[in-house]
Each structure stands twice: as structure tokens, then as C-alpha cells.
Amino acid sequence: MTVKQVPLVDYLHIGARPYLKAKACTSCGARFFDRRIACGNCGAQEFQNVRVRNQGVVTAFTIVHRAAPGIPAPYVSAIIETDDGTSVRSNVVNCEPDPERVKLGMKVKLTTYSIGTDDEGTEAIAFGYEPA
Amino acid sequence: MAKSDQGKKKPKSSGPMIDDDSVWVLGTHMTKFGRYSDHDAVDLASTSAIAALQDGGVTIHDMDVFAAGTLFQASSGMAQQVQKQIGQTGIPAYNVSNACATGATALRTVMLSIKAGEADMGLAVGVEQMGKMGLLGGAGSKKEAKVFAPSGRYGAVTGTDGYIGTAGMPGVFAQAGMGYAYENDGVDFEQFAKVAYKNHLHSTLNPLAQYQKEFSLDEIMGAPVMSYPNTLLMCCPTGDGAAAAVLVSGERLKSMPKKVQKRAVKISASVLTSDPWTSSAQVQPDVNTLTRNAAAQAYEQAGVGPDDLDLVELHDCFATAELIHYDNLGLCEPGGAGDFIDSGAPFRDGRTPVNVSGGLISKGHPIGATGIANIYEVATHLRGEAGDRQVKGAKVGLAHVIGLGSACGVHILEKAA
Numbered sequence: 388m389t390v391k392q393v394p395l396v397d398y399l400h401i402g403a404r405p406y407l408k409a410k411a412c413t414s415c416g417a418r419f420f421d422r423r424i425a426c427g428n429c430g431a432q433e434f435q436n437v438r439v440r441n442q443g444v445v446t447a448f449t450i451v452h453r454a455a456p457g458i459p460a461p462y463v464s465a466i467i468e469t470d471d472g473t474s475v476r477s478n479v480v481n482c483e484p485d486p487e488r489v490k491l492g493m494k495v496k497l498t499t500y501s502i503g504t505d506d507e508g509t510e511a512i513a514f515g516y517e518p519a
Numbered sequence: 520m521a522k523s524d525q526g527k528k529k530p531k532s533s534g535p536m537i538d539d540d541s542v543w544v545l546g547t548h549m550t551k552f553g554r555y556s557d558h559d560a561v562d563l564a565s566t567s568a569i570a571a572l573q574d575g576g577v578t579i580h581d582m583d584v585f586a587a588g589t590l591f592q593a594s595s596g597m598a599q600q601v602q603k604q605i606g607q608t609g610i611p612a613y614n615v616s617n618a619c620a621t622g623a624t625a626l627r628t629v630m631l632s633i634k635a636g637e638a639d640m641g642l643a644v645g646v647e648q649m650g651k652m653g654l655l656g657g658a659g660s661k662k663e664a665k666v667f668a669p670s671g672r673y674g675a676v677t678g679t680d681g682y683i684g685t686a687g688m689p690g691v692f693a694q695a696g697m698g699y700a701y702e703n704d705g706v707d708f709e710q711f712a713k714v715a716y717k718n719h720l721h722s723t724l725n726p727l728a729q730y731q732k733e734f735s736l737d738e739i740m741g742a743p744v745m746s747y748p749n750t751l752l753m754c755c756p757t758g759d760g761a762a763a764a765v766l767v768s769g770e771r772l773k774s775m776p777k778k779v780q781k782r783a784v785k786i787s788a789s790v791l792t793s794d795p796w797t798s799s800a801q802v803q804p805d806v807n808t809l810t811r812n813a814a815a816q817a818y819e820q821a822g823v824g825p826d827d828l829d830l831v832e833l834h835d836c837f838a839t840a841e842l843i844h845y846d847n848l849g850l851c852e853p854g855g856a857g858d859f860i861d862s863g864a865p866f867r868d869g870r871t872p873v874n875v876s877g878g879l880i881s882k883g884h885p886i887g888a889t890g891i892a893n894i895y896e897v898a899t900h901l902r903g904e905a906g907d908r909q910v911k912g913a914k915v916g917l918a919h920v921i922g923l924g925s926a927c928g929v930h931i932l933e934k935a936a
Binding site: 420460 | 654665666667669672673674675676677679680681682683684685687689690693694695697698700701708743744745746747748749796798799801802803
């Protein structure tokens with residue numbers, strides 16, 4: 388029996404070659420990950436789905452030691468700028484949560500991992516970025 | 520130094536020059552910030568409102584408009600509740616909520632009524648009762664779902680805080696500071712920590728501060744890490760408190776006694792901005808662009824520049840935030856915020872004293888009160904009434920707040936000439 392998998396968020400494409408999907412404004416090119424009514428930059432109402440590049444660099448990070456209840460800490464939260472200029476917020480994974488190991492400007496690439504299985508046996512898949 | 524409004528004729532008298540169209544702080548007050556288990560927010564707001572009226576030598580019967588700001592009790596009808604304590608005179612009352620810029624927005628609501636000619640005088644109060652709320656922002660959302668079903672604007676099947684980075688405030692502002700460090704080589708942990716060292720040091724002279732304790736740089740850097748580089752001593756506390764201000768039109772102020780006029784403080788600029796679209800702000804609040812825009816507009820309105828400022832109260836919710844706002848407000852060379860703190864410039868005896876009140880880090884941050892408490896602080900220095908922490912000869916000061924989402928308020932105040 389194969390386990391059914393779902394992405395943690397709908398802008399993550401899972402499978403053999405995972406990637407993030409953005410909605411790009413057809414008028415100005417602004418990219419979004421959330422459900423859209425119109426473009427926050429120019430107000431246009433048409434979007435096309437684009438595939439975000441999996442490679443990028445860490446432009447900001449923090450190491451969260453005190454998290455909200457139920458969230459394991461420490462972990463690395465970061466802002467990634469992908470090679471096509473898209474900003475992504477993500478955890479940095481497969482990297483020690485230590486300021487000596489996580490570096491500003493560090494090259495990273497997208498990866499996915501399981502965050503658990505629900506009562507119906509469905510597994511949720513999250514994304515993170517790991518050192519490239 | 521500061522220039523007055525353009526092209527207006529000034530009356531010749533021994534009192535300050537007052538343009539009819541200008542707006543002034545007539546009276547102001549803040550409660551000590553801290554924890555009030557035996558008072559509620561209505562008590563705190565009413566106490567501060569009455570004290571601000573008394574400070575201005577007026578009463579609630581002189582007010583034409585009233586605005587009350589609170590974030591966590593935004594739907595409580597705070598303005599009307601306070602009116603029921605201090606005087607139900609039937610004037611327009613506005614309930615204001617605008618994240619951490621709530622107080623500044625309440626003040627501006629009163630100011631706009633005066634500017635619009637609907638009011639000659641008005642009262643603004645900001646209040647918050649937070650108690651020990653703990654960490655704000657990340658709401659413990661990672662409760663495992665029983666069934667993974669997509670919901671919300673991102674189609675998330677469970678809570679995302681902690682999986683898709685952090686939504687907690689210490690982390691969000693840590694990332695804002697680290698973004699600045701990425702763009703400007705050389706900003707490091709110690710420089711961020713120095714900001715907290717300075718503000719804790721300043722707080723020892725402010726009896727209204729929630730905490731009045733000096734900490735060494737080692738103690739600050741060695742404190743428990745909340746979100747690197749922000750340690751516990753680099754984060755503002757939650758707390759309770761209120762602040763209030765009475766505003767008056769220049770036209771009305773002219774008819775008041777000279778000694779009242781001399782204590783009045785001119786609002787040379789009042790600006791509120793929100794976020795212009797930026798790519799990075801889709802995933803991490805951008806606290807920079809709207810602050811830069813607000814500062815530019817405020818300097819233009821007031822006809823002053825950063826070099827003219829004798830003191831600044833800025834929004835140091837976290838040490839990382841204060842450092843980047845040196846640059847956003849133009850207090851330092853572009854990219855030079857790290858050098859600015861190293862040089863000692865923002866210390867009380869430095870070139871541009873920043874947060875001589877102790878800042879949010881030590882004075883405290885009862886959210887709705889903050890955007891009026893910083894007006895109180897600047898005005899008190901301009902009046903020469905700040906006691907032990909007085910910045911000598913202060914004539915021009917700037918007050919800045921930012922609320923995530925985002926909203927930024929900048930006010931420039933000037934001593935009566």
C-alpha cells in the first residue's frame with residue numbers, strides 16, 4: 388500500500404523533483420505564494436503559474452531558541468533569495484543551528500522532508516533549504 | 520535649525536511665533552510602564568488622559584474630539600469607556616487600532632480633525648494591558664492536524680510557524696537586522712548588543728521605565744538567546760501602561776496666556792505610511808522602506824534634517840530593529856549603523872541621543888501607549904522638564920513607531936521659539 392502524500396502548503400510541488408510554484412502577475416511580474424484577488428504591486432488581476440528556481444542564497448537568518456509552544460527549537464529560519472530573484476521564507480535544514488555554521492550569503496538548495504502522518508495515514512511533506 | 524511653515528507672516532510679540540494652521544502639543548502625560556494587576560486598561564487610560572488635560576491647563580469640556588488607541592482591546596469601545604470615566608461631553612470619539620503604530624495613529628486622528636477645521640482642541644490616549652503575554656507573533660500554531668486538509672490563503676494542511684521559518688517577533692526582527700548585516704558588511708552580534716547596553720543604561724535615569732537596570736555587554740550577550748542575535752536582554756518586555764496628549768490649533772493657542780504658549784510644543788511633521796510593494800516583503804515584513812518614506816516626508820514637512828535632531832525616540836522593539844532604523848531615519852551614513860553605535864553617537868551624551876527614555880527595551884512597550892509615550896518623552900525634553908535624563912538645550916526631536924503589517928508613524932516636534 389502506498390502512502391498518500393500532501394504538500395504542507397499548496398505552493399510546494401512534491402514528487403521526484405520538488406519545486407515551489409509562484410503566481411506571477413502577467414502585467415508587472417510580481418510574484419506571490421498566496422491566493423490572489425489582484426496584484427499588490429500594480430493591481431492587475433491576471434496571473435500565471437511559474438516554477439521558482441531551487442537554488443538560492445541566504446540573505447537573512449535567525450536561530451530560534453525560544454519558539455511558541457509545541458515547536459521544537461532550536462531551528463534556523465531564513466530568508467532565501469532564489470537565483471531568479473524570488474524571496475522565500477523557509478527553515479534551513481541539514482545544517483547545525485549555530486551561527487558558526489549558518490552564514491549570510493550561504494548557497495542553498497530546496498529539499499523536502501516528511502513532517503508526519505495524519506489519522507488517515509496521509510503524510511505531509513514540507514520544504515526546506517539545505518547547504519548546496 | 521528648523522524653519523517655520525512657508526510664507527506665513529509671524530506676529531510680533533514676546534511669545535512664540537504661532538501660525539494659525541499649526542498644531543501643538545498643549546499637555547501630555549504617561550503612566551509609569553509596568554504591571555498593574557489592580558488597574559485595568561480603562562483605569563490607566565483615564566488616569567493618563569486626566570493628567571494630560573491638567574498638564575495643558577484645560578478640561579475635557581474644552582475638547583472637540585477624542586481618540587483612544589489600543590490593540591488588544593480594539594473592539595472594546597475604549598474611547599467611550601474612558602469618556603464614561605472622565606466626562607461624557609458628546610464629542611466625536613474614535614477607537615483606533617494600527618498594530619504598534621496605534622498610539623501614533625490616535626494622535627494623528629486628533630491632529631487631522633484639527634487640520635480639517637472640525638476641532639480646535641482634542642485629546643488622544645493610547646493604552647495597553649498585556650500582563651505577561653510572553654512571546655508575540657508565533658501563536659503556537661503547530662498543533663498537529665488530525666487530518667491534513669488544505670486551508671487558508673496558502674492551502675496549508677497544518678500550522679506553518681516553525682516549519683516555514685518563524686513568525687515570532689524576536690525572530691522576525693532578528694532577520695530584519697541580519698538582512699541589514701548581509702547588505703552592509705561588518706555589522707555583528709556585538710554591535711546589536713551595544714544597542715541594548717545603551718538603552719538599559721539610559722533607563723536608569725527614567726523613573727517611568729518598566730525596568731531601570733544597567734547590564735554589562737557581557738551580561739547582554741550571555742543572556743538566553745531568544746532568536747539569534749536577539750538575546751532576552753535585547754527584546755522589549757510586555758507590560759501595561761498609558762500615555763496621552765492634548766493637541767491644540769495654533770489659532771487657539773494664540774489666545775492663551777504666554778506662559779502656556781511657552782510650554783507648548785509644535786508638531787512640525789506628522790506622517791503615517793504603509794508598505795509599498797517590495798518582493799521580499801511577501802515573505803518577511805519590510806520595516807525599512809516605509810520608515811525611509813516616512814522619514815523623508817517628515818523631514819520635508821518640518822524643513823529639518825537628521826543633523827538638526829537633538830533627540831530621537833525610535834521603535835527599538837528589539838536591538839536589531841534600533842540599529843537598522845539609524846540608517847532608515849538617516850541618522851548615520853548609508854550602511855553605517857554599526858559604526859554609528861560604535862562611535863557612541865546615539866548615547867545620551869552623544870551627537871544624536873537615541874532612546875534616552877530607555878526605549879521599548881527598558882521603558883517597556885504596552886503597544887497602544889507606545890506611539891504617544893514617545894511624543895511625551897520628546898515633548899518633555901523640549902520643555903526642559905526631563906529631570907536627570909534631560910538632553911540639554913533640546914529644541915527639535917523625532918518620534919518613530921512601526922507596527923508590522925505594516926504602519927509607520929513619524930512625528931517631528933519643536934520647542935516653542
